[in-house]
Amino acid sequence: xxxxxxxxxxxxxxxxxxxxxxxxxxxxxxxxxxxxxxxxxxxxxxxxxxxxxxxxxxxxxxxxxxxxxxxxxxxxxxxxxxxxxxxxxxxxxxxxxxxxxxxxxxxxxxxxxxxxxxxxxxxxxxxxxxxxxxxxxxxxxxxxxxxxxxxxxxxxxxxxxxxxxxxxxxxxxxxxxxxxxxxxxxxxxxxxxxxxxxxxxxxxxxxxxxxxxxxxxxxxxxxxxxxxxxxxxxxxxxxxxxxxxxxxxxxxxxxxxxxxxxxxxxxxxxxxxxxxxxxxxxxxxxxxxxxxxxxxxxxxxxxxxxxxxxxxxxxxxxxxxxxxxxxxxxxxxxxxxxxx
Amino acid sequence: xxxxxxxxxxxxxxxxxxxxxxxxxxxxxxxxxxxxxxxxxxxxxxxxxxxxxxxxxxxxxxxxxxxxxxxxxxxxxxxxxxxxxxxxxxxxxxxxxxxxxxxxxxxxxxxxxxxxxxxxxxxxxxxxxxxxxxxxxxxxxxxxxxxxxxxxxxxxxxxxxxxxxxxxxxxxxxxxxxxxxxxxxxxxxxxxxxxxxxxxxxxxxxxxxxxxxxxxxxxxxxxxxxxxxxxxxxxxxxxxxxxxxxxxxxxxxxxxxxxx
Numbered sequence: 001x002x003x004x005x006x007x008x009x010x011x012x013x014x015x016x017x018x019x020x021x022x023x024x025x026x027x028x029x030x031x032x033x034x035x036x037x038x039x040x041x042x043x044x045x046x047x048x049x050x051x052x053x054x055x056x057x058x059x060x061x062x063x064x065x066x067x068x069x070x071x072x073x074x075x076x077x078x079x080x081x082x083x084x085x086x087x088x089x090x091x092x093x094x095x096x097x098x099x100x101x102x103x104x105x106x107x108x109x110x111x112x113x114x115x116x117x118x119x120x121x122x123x124x125x126x127x128x129x130x131x132x133x134x135x136x137x138x139x140x141x142x143x144x145x146x147x148x149x150x151x152x153x154x155x156x157x158x159x160x161x162x163x164x165x166x167x168x169x170x171x172x173x174x175x176x177x178x179x180x181x182x183x184x185x186x187x188x189x190x191x192x193x194x195x196x197x198x199x200x201x202x203x204x205x206x207x208x209x210x211x212x213x214x215x216x217x218x219x220x221x222x223x224x225x226x227x228x229x230x231x232x233x234x235x236x237x238x239x240x241x242x243x244x245x246x247x248x249x250x251x252x253x254x255x256x257x258x259x260x261x262x263x264x265x266x267x268x269x270x271x272x273x274x275x276x277x278x279x280x281x282x283x284x285x286x287x288x289x290x291x292x293x294x295x296x297x298x299x300x301x302x303x304x305x306x307x308x309x310x311x312x313x314x315x316x317x318x319x320x321x322x323x324x325x326x327x328x329x330x331x332x333x334x335x336x337x338x339x340x
Numbered sequence: 341x342x343x344x345x346x347x348x349x350x351x352x353x354x355x356x357x358x359x360x361x362x363x364x365x366x367x368x369x370x371x372x373x374x375x376x377x378x379x380x381x382x383x384x385x386x387x388x389x390x391x392x393x394x395x396x397x398x399x400x401x402x403x404x405x406x407x408x409x410x411x412x413x414x415x416x417x418x419x420x421x422x423x424x425x426x427x428x429x430x431x432x433x434x435x436x437x438x439x440x441x442x443x444x445x446x447x448x449x450x451x452x453x454x455x456x457x458x459x460x461x462x463x464x465x466x467x468x469x470x471x472x473x474x475x476x477x478x479x480x481x482x483x484x485x486x487x488x489x490x491x492x493x494x495x496x497x498x499x500x501x502x503x504x505x506x507x508x509x510x511x512x513x514x515x516x517x518x519x520x521x522x523x524x525x526x527x528x529x530x531x532x533x534x535x536x537x538x539x540x541x542x543x544x545x546x547x548x549x550x551x552x553x554x555x556x557x558x559x560x561x562x563x564x565x566x567x568x569x570x571x572x573x574x575x576x577x578x579x580x581x582x583x584x585x586x587x588x589x590x591x592x593x594x595x596x597x598x599x600x
Binding site: 089091219222223225226227229230232233234235236237275279280281 | 390392412413414415416417419420421423426427428429430431432433436440441443444446495
C-alpha cells in the first residue's frame with residue numbers, strides 16, 4: 001500500500017524533470033535554470049538566471065504550449081486506456097475500440113480531401129472531434145439492449161464501425177491528391193506540432209475532466225473486474241458507472257485526437273506498464289497511468305522533434321517504435337509471473 | 341423473523357413460465373439447498389432473489405422487508421453472492437481480492453485496519469492463511485473459488501444477525517476436497533446465525549450440509565422441508581426423472597443418494 005503510493009508519487013519529480021528538459025531542448029537551446037527563470041517570470045516571480053528575449057519568446061509561444069499539450073494528451077490517453085481495460089475486463093482494450101479514432105479519421109480525411117475550410121485552421125480538429133463523437137454514439141447506441149449496455153456488443157459494434165470508418169477513410173484517401181494524401185497520412189500518425197495556446201485551452205477542459213473524473217470510479221472499476229453481476233452484488237450502480245465512464249473516455253480521447261491526430265500505443269501500453277509494477281488496483285493504476293502517460297508522451301515528442309531536426313517525425317512513429325520493443329521485453333520477462 | 345422469504349413467486353418470458361408459484365423461507369442459522377434438473381428454474385429463482393429479475397407475481401422479503409425497498413448499496417453490506425465462477429483475469433494479490441468485499445462498507449466507520457483484519461479472518465476461515473500476497477491468477481481453480489468465498493464472507497462480516505449468503509453451484513467445478521471445504525465454511529457461518537441459500541448439483545452434498553431442501557422441477561416447487569423429509573426416493577426420482585435410491589449414510593447421520 002505504502003510502497004505503491006511512493007511509486008506513484010515518485011513519478012511526479014520525474015515528470016517535472018522531463019518537462020523542464022523537454023521545454024529546453026530544440027533549435028533554440030534553453031538551460032534548465034533558464035527554463036525555470038522564464039517560467040517564474042511568466043507568473044510574475046523573480047528569475048535567477050539570465051536569458052535572452054528570443055529564448056523567452058520561443059518558450060512562451062512554442063515550447064510551453066506544446067509540452068503542456070503533450071502532458072495533457074498523454075495523461076488523457078493513458079487514463080482512458082486504463083478505464084477501458086477495466087470496463088472490458090480485457091487488458092487488450094484501448095480507447096480506439098469505441099470507434100473514436102476511426103470516426104475521427106473519416107471526418108478528418110473528408111475535411112482534407114473535400115477542402116472544407118468552414119472554421120479556418122480549426123476545421124480539421126473540429127471535424128475530427130465531431131467524427132469521434134459521432135462514431136462513438138453509434139457504437140454506444142448499438143450496444144443498448146433493454147436499457148442495459150452490453151459490453152460484448154459494445155466491443156463488436158466498435159470493431160464493426162471502425163472497419164466501416166476505415167473503408168470510408170480509404171475511399172477519401174483513394175481520391176486524394178498527393179498533398180492531401182500526405183496530410184491525411186501525417187494526421188493519422190499523430191503530432192503535437194499544432195500546439196498553440198488556443199488549441200491547448202480548447203481541449204484542456206475535456207481532457208482534464210477525463211483525467212480527474214475517471215479516478216473517482218477506481219473502486220467501481222476494481223469491482224467490475226469481478227464481472228458486472230458481482231460488481232452489482234457489491235452495491236456498485238453498474239449501469240450508471242458504465243455510461244459515465246464511456247462518456248468521459250469519449251470526450252477526453254476525442255478532444256486529444258482532434259488536436260494531435262492518432263497517437264497509438266500510449267493508451268494500450270501505459271496501463272500495462274503500471275500494472276506490471278503496481279498491480280491492477282485502479283486506485284493506484286489510474287493516477288500512475290496518467291503520470292506515466294504524460295512522462296512518456298513528453299519524452300516521445302522530444303525525440304520526435306529533435307532526432308531528425310530541423311524536420312519533425314510524426315509522434316506516432318516514435319511511440320510505436322520505441323515503445324513496442326520495450327513492452328515486448330517486459331512481457332517476456334514477466335511471463336513466468338502469471339502474465340498480466 | 342425469516343432472513344429470506346418468498347411467497348407465490350412466478351416469472352414468465354412471453355407465454356412460457358420459468359417459475360410458477362414457488363415459496364419457501366430461510367430462517368437464521370439455516371442452510372437451504374435448492375436442487376433440481378437443469379432448466380428447473382434454480383437460476384431464475386436466484387436472479388429473482390438477487391433483484392436481477394423482477395417477479396411477475398409474488399413477494400420476496402429479505403431481512404423482514406420487501407426486497408424492492410432495499411437500496412443496492414445497503415443490501416450489499418449484508419447479502420453476498422458467490423457464483424459458480426468469477427471472471428477475474430487481472431493479477432490481483434489474494435488479499436486484494438478479498439478486500440474487494442469491503443467496498444460496500446466504505447462509507448461506514450470501518451477503517452482500513454479493520455477491513456484488513458476482517459479480510460485476514462475471512463482468509464483463515466476458508467483455510468488460506470499464508471496466501472495473502474500470492475498472485476490470484478497462479479492459484480488452482482479450487483483455491484480461486486475459496487478466495488472468492490473469502491471475499492463474500494468479508495463482504496457480509498458485520499455484527500448484525502442479518503446476514504445472507506447466496507451460493508450458485510459453488511462447487512460444480514471443484515474436486516471433492518475443495519467441495520467440502522467450501523460447504524463446511526458456509527455451514528460454519530450458519531452456526532453463527534447467518535442464512536445460506538445454495539443451489540447445489542450434487543444431491544449428496546445437499547444431504548450432508550442442508551438443514552432444508554427445496555426441490556424444483558419444471559419451474560414448480562416439488563417439495564420443500566427438512567432435508568430428511570424431502571430427500572425421498574419417489575420425490576427425487578420424479579423430480580430428476582431418473583431412478584434414484586435413498587439409503588442411510590454408513591458413517592454420517594444423513595441420507596445417501598444413489599443413482600441407478
